[in-house]
Amino acid sequence: MKLLTGFKLAWFGLWSNRFRVLFAMMGVVIGMFAVIVLSAIAIGVKDTMMKQMGGLGAEQILVIPGRVLDTTSGQKDLLSGLTSVPSTLTYEDAKAVEEVENVRSVTPQLETVSFVQWGEGEGTQRLQAAVVGSTDQYARVQHAELAEGRFFTKEEQEKKAKVIVLGSNIHDGLLGKEQVPEESRDGGTPEAEPKPWWQRLLGTVTGQASAEEKAESLVGKDVMIGETSYRVIGVLAPNATLGSSTDNNVVMPIETALVQTDMKNLTKMVVEAESTAVIDQVDVDVFSAIKENHQEIDFSVVKQDQMLEALDRVTSILQVMLAGITLTALVISGTGIMNVMVMSVRERTREIGIRKALGATTFEVMVQFFFETVLLCLLGGVIGLGLGYAFVEVWNANVSIFSLVLPMWAVKLALYSSVVVGTLFGIYPALKAARMNPSKALRFE
């Protein structure tokens, strides 16, 4: 028998049992959908993290509190080896590092949580923010851009000027605007007056997008942090990246922070070398420079490649997890399909008898039912894939925290694995059908 005939028979078989088929397929569809969406999330997260780590340039070195233990292979184990001690890094350490040869810049950062307040009486807005003390290099190192105003200068830093730059969420919050959920930020229209999507689209098309919503700005106004008043000089643009977003930050000069708040110890320090050529030497020198001020090694100096290594390990864990989930989903949907096919074979006993009476060989009956299962799984896989793809598209169009990535290999993997599932779980029902004795099958009521 030609393979095509086998396929045609299988297709016919499926089509004439289409309702049951649809039901049976749900397992594969859901399984495949889950796998596709999960891998898109995993890869999306990894990509986003990569970009951020990539934000730590190849010529940059990160100094963090706590000691990173060395693994047995002599590498730094960033994932599990970090002893969590309170930071002992100080602004003096940063000053010392500045003196190291071939260091272009040092950006120390202090961080605490505090209440920020604006307005008086009824309209007072008070909210929690991450208060960061840093240098004029902060925006550059964090890849943050200004939406309005300006960043503070080196002079202001040295003068301990009471100036601050607000993250976008803090700015909006202090103005009493509802916190705009991340999802709808792309739409450009704040929640205040929700419009149906078609109106928003129309607005975008006709170019009359929300002119009246040009909000007032806090630049030039005074804002209270704790008991102290600060002048707002700039607002950061929304910086929607996973983990290290600046949206909920309030940034002030580090000298100001040391004087005005009780922050003493650095949460981290980004050191920039003159070039990648000298990075290894700078790495060693920075370490010794800080060590001079410390009795024990309670800090760590990490280069970009070490970060990437750690990230790689996170990624492999994600991949193993994904493989596990995929396998589970496939086995569950596979057994479901097999169940339905075995039921179908039983119900169609008479049909099998008839086909054999008309001259179908054992092999031909087997091929028909086998292809039915494979086709069923493949169809379910394709539908699940389509739904997963749609989900990724919708997510990416509406959510900006991080974007999902659906790589070609995941698509191929999904399709191949649904065929493999069909093959594995199709054998038993097919054999069951093929082995039937025709005279008994015809007697079957």
Place this chain on the structure above:
Amino acid sequence: MIELREAKKWFRSGGEKVPVLRGVNLRVEQGEYVAIMGKSGSGKSTLLNLLGTLDTLDGGEYELAGKAVHKMSKRKRAALRNKEIGFVFQHFHLIPNLSVYHNVMLPLTYSKRRWSKKRERVMDLLEQVGLAHKKRQKPSRLSGGEKQRVAIARALVNEPGLILADEPTGSLDEETTESVLHLLDRVHKDGATILVITHDMEVAKRAERILFLKNGVLEEWSDEAAYRV
């Protein structure tokens, strides 16, 4: 055409072997029209399944169209069945999910022969049984007589030399019985060998020869046997 020697068949029932056919001898020439009668449970369907190669002998020999069926592999038997035998059953045995057209097409699907004009062949047969206009219908929407006519068209589509009919009129009323018998007469006239199992004397009378299955063996027709039917 058919040569059955000392054919034996038994079934297992609760660990015990129950003989159904105890040594059947049967010879049917090409182009003959034979009826087989017998009580319910006497083994008529069992015999027909053996002749149709749907089941295997537990003893004895079976030759069909000059070939030793009892020595054949499963695959060879399937091919022989497809090429040489057309079945008509009491309960029609059409595949419920396939249309009339596709039911008739089925034997061609499994045929090893290269049919050049399958579509035309199927339509021609549907024409002959007067059901060309219902080719798209599902079997469930046909009357009993119509179903049996479709089954006959299906049995004929591969131009088999032998038609095996197991109570083909058992589910039909007098009028439709006549139309089915008329069709079988025509097939017989065209040269096919026909073997019919029936309880109905009127049906058996259409055959050239009547046989009687009793106590696991075949007897030639006699008045005494007729009395017992």
